[in-house]
Amino acid sequence: MLIRNWMTPEVITVTPDTSLLKLGKLMRDNGVRRLPVLDNGRVAGIISDRDVRDASPSKATTLDMYEMHYLLAEIKAKDIMTPRPVTIKPTDTVEKAAMIMLDKKIGGLPVVDEKGALVGIISDQDVFKALVNITGVRDGGIQLGMEIANEAGAMRPIFDLLRKHGARILSVLSTNNQEGRRNIFLRIRDLPDDAREALLRDVQEHARLLYWARDEVHLA
Incomplete structure (x- = not known):
């Protein structure tokens, strides 16, 4: 920007x-x-x-x-x-x-x-x-906070999962954490409850889910 x-x-x-x-x-x-x-x-x-x-x-x-x-x-x-x-x-x-x-x-x-x-x-x-503007928060949706390895290609499985579940990305932010790994913050278009739950289950197989938020924060 x-x-x-x-x-x-x-x-x-x-x-x-x-x-x-x-x-x-x-x-x-x-x-x-x-x-x-x-x-x-x-x-x-x-x-x-x-x-x-x-x-x-x-x-x-x-x-x-x-x-x-x-x-x-x-x-x-x-x-x-x-x-x-x-x-x-x-x-x-x-x-x-x-x-x-x-x-x-x-x-x-x-x-x-x-x-x-x-x-x-x-x-x-x-x-x-x-x-x-850059976070897309005015568009609502769902934000996923997760921890992944700080290495090349670590985000690829996550993006593949989003594609599999038909999730549309609004924004992606990331930062290093104190453990030498990366915290990723994804905002996606809203999903029906059953589709969201299926996505969250798959995400937890590939990353440490920290929280998800839609209107209010739900800690993992």
Whole structure:
């Protein structure tokens, strides 16, 4: 999954001299949680809704209306932005973006092209959308969790069984487990109860079934 297919291409941006008052209004009016800061067309920083909240006067402030308005106008984007933010390219993968956001504990990344120009932004919400899409969960069906050997051809008997029972695959995910084997997560189109039970019996002859799920999880 490439970032260019999941990012938000139309990005609302600000300059280093955009006031705190305008930053807050832009976020509220457009329903966004972060704003890239552009300086001469390049990404100089990024501002999150938390940055704006932290810089805004407390509701318990003793400032009067005029003093508060002056403060909001005097604080600029350059004063509260995170400078030189981590960026990513549109041809990088969504998985890489997710890893960076997880490791850096950030909620979004500006997307820049080879020349460094801003072409989009990808957020944790975009990653969630990609995850939901790639797993096929909106199509319902049945998910099978199983453990198999971590070796070439280990999935072939499973795919043969699915074909034998007329099961249609919606998604396949896998990961190494702590025992040096692989956990496989298959989502297939729903089957009648008798066909499902027959498939589960056959699967358990070729792999360790961890669980199956349709609406709720049934542990093996």
